[in-house]
Amino acid sequence: MARKPASDQRLHDLARLRRVRDRIDREYARPLDVEALARGANMSAGHLSRAFRAAYGESPYAYLMTRRIERAMALLRRGDLSVTDVCFEVGCSSLGTFSTRFTELVGVPPSVYRRRAAGAPGEPPSCATRHATRPVRRREPPSSGPRG
CATH class of the missing domain: 1.10.10.60 (Homeodomain-like)
Structure with missing residues (x-):
């Protein structure tokens, strides 16, 4: 199985992060935590937190609280x-x-x-x-x- 080029993987990760952000925007009033968001994006909680912070400048929890x-x-x-x-x-x-x-x-x-x-x-x-x-x-x- 061939590996995706780095640029394709980066775009795929950004799309998953955008879906996480959109989910937070839609479901802010529901009980959400980083573990649940990570499961929904097929990522580990640590990877989601690091990638989200790199993409949006704040952690998923901070973004949720801001919303x-x-x-x-x-x-x-x-x-x-x-x-x-x-x-x-x-x-x-x-x-x-x-x-x-x-x-x-x-x-x-x-x-x-x-x-x-x-x-x-x-x-x-x-x-x-x-x-x-x-x-x-x-x-x-x-x-x-x-x-x-």
Whole structure:
């Protein structure tokens, strides 16, 4: 049996990673873990984590939590659910972990975010809100080289 050229294998791996990312986007509210995602992609959990991070800049778990927090932000802006209800609605099983991750990504705890959103006058179009409030993982700024 002939081996695939490296470029063909790389494209095949990227397609599998894209399917994993799409599954996370669709099923973010379900119980997902790296083991289950890896099984679905016919990869080991370690290989999936390394390849996903190389392709998308963050681990599958971090990507999943970002999607969950993004959805939680939208639910909290609506204002009709409690923080606890939102936590479970987006697939988190621990209110503490949810609050910690939310605060890391958004900069304020979910209760503060909900309170501020409730006091905001008039809702802008959802596409503008989604873009402006998308959680962004804080990363080190790229070095600008030697200074002198």
